Amino acid sequence: MDVFQAVADPVRRSMVERLADRGEVTAGELAELAAERFGIRQPTASKHLKVLREAGLVTSTADAQRRVYRLDPGPLDELAGWAARQTRFWAGRLDALERHLENDHDGSTS
Amino acid sequence: MDVFQAVADPVRRSMVERLADRGEVTAGELAELAAERFGIRQPTASKHLKVLREAGLVTSTADAQRRVYRLDPGPLDELAGWAARQTRFWAGRLDALERHLENDHDGSTS
DNA sequence: CCCGTACTTTGCCATACAGCTATATAGCTG
DNA sequence: CAGCTATATAGCTGTATGGCAAAGTACGGG
Numbered sequence: 001m002d003v004f005q006a007v008a009d010p011v012r013r014s015m016v017e018r019l020a021d022r023g024e025v026t027a028g029e030l031a032e033l034a035a036e037r038f039g040i041r042q043p044t045a046s047k048h049l050k051v052l053r054e055a056g057l058v059t060s061t062a063d064a065q066r067r068v069y070r071l072d073p074g075p076l077d078e079l080a081g082w083a084a085r086q087t088r089f090w091a092g093r094l095d096a097l098e099r100h101l102e103n104d105h106d107g108s109t110s
Numbered sequence: 111m112d113v114f115q116a117v118a119d120p121v122r123r124s125m126v127e128r129l130a131d132r133g134e135v136t137a138g139e140l141a142e143l144a145a146e147r148f149g150i151r152q153p154t155a156s157k158h159l160k161v162l163r164e165a166g167l168v169t170s171t172a173d174a175q176r177r178v179y180r181l182d183p184g185p186l187d188e189l190a191g192w193a194a195r196q197t198r199f200w201a202g203r204l205d206a207l208e209r210h211l212e213n214d215h216d217g218s219t220s
Numbered sequence: 221c222c223c224g225t226a227c228t229t230t231g232c233c234a235t236a237c238a239g240c241t242a243t244a245t246a247g248c249t250g
Numbered sequence: 251c252a253g254c255t256a257t258a259t260a261g262c263t264g265t266a267t268g269g270c271a272a273a274g275t276a277c278g279g280g
Contacts, residue, residue, distance in 0.1 A: 008118035020196040027227060044269055046228055065226040065277050073197040083190035086130040087183040137257060154239055156258055175247050175256040
């Protein structure tokens with residue numbers, strides 16, 4: 001699953017936000033968070049973590065039975081970059097568009 | 111459907127990219143693009159446009175039978191902002207994380 | 221070495237969603 | 251106004267995905 005799909009789910013976004021906030025978080029804490037906010041069970045949370053892992057958004061390392069998760073900024077940068085690029089266009093031509101809309105109102109061409 | 115879900119689909123992303131590139135594009139052109147790139151039919155493309163509209167990513171105006179679509183930068187900015195915020199954290203603490211990983215290797219605690 | 225803790229995996233169901241064809245709507249054009 | 255063009259809607263279907271409970275795996279402690 002790609003990054004766009006991975007962050008399409010609010011549960012997974014909330015997990016990403018927690019990781020961004022705390023840096024390192026165990027699977028258990030993330031599951032608890034998901035339980036509180038969305039009322040989902042631990043195995044479901046684990047499934048979401050798997051999706052995040054496969055999308056490359058997070059990595060996990062074992063600490064005894066605990067799995068410690070952390071963000072990988074790469075895919076998020078890609079996402080931010082894509083979204084930013086789509087709007088950068090408008091910065092350049094926004095006034096042109098506005099002029100066009102104005103012209104539409106008065107109907108005259110200068 | 112929210113912005114995250116809307117851009118989760120590659121067909122819709124390609125439409126957004128085209129709109130970012132051209133500014134104003136008719137439904138027909140967008141359908142043609144989707145047909146070429148993804149082999150999908152006109153009604154399916156129309157459905158995708160509806161999703162983009164409902165997510166607030168695009169607006170459309172009528173020009174005779176044509177529907178002219180254009181991007182609304184607002185939701186895209188939100189998206190870019192969200193993704194950027196999740197990574198901004200790392201900028202601040204990245205070196206701390208790296209130190210932590212180094213310590214893990216040698217196993218000693220200072 | 222067996223039990224509890226911490227997760228992941230498996231197998232199952234329901235719903236959401238993308239795709240299709242066929243049809244409806246709307247506006248130009250002859 | 252008939253018919254073509256442009257687009258949207260309706261109705262249907264297959265598959266993907268999210269949710270659950272139950273079972274499997276792995277580790278540390280008594």
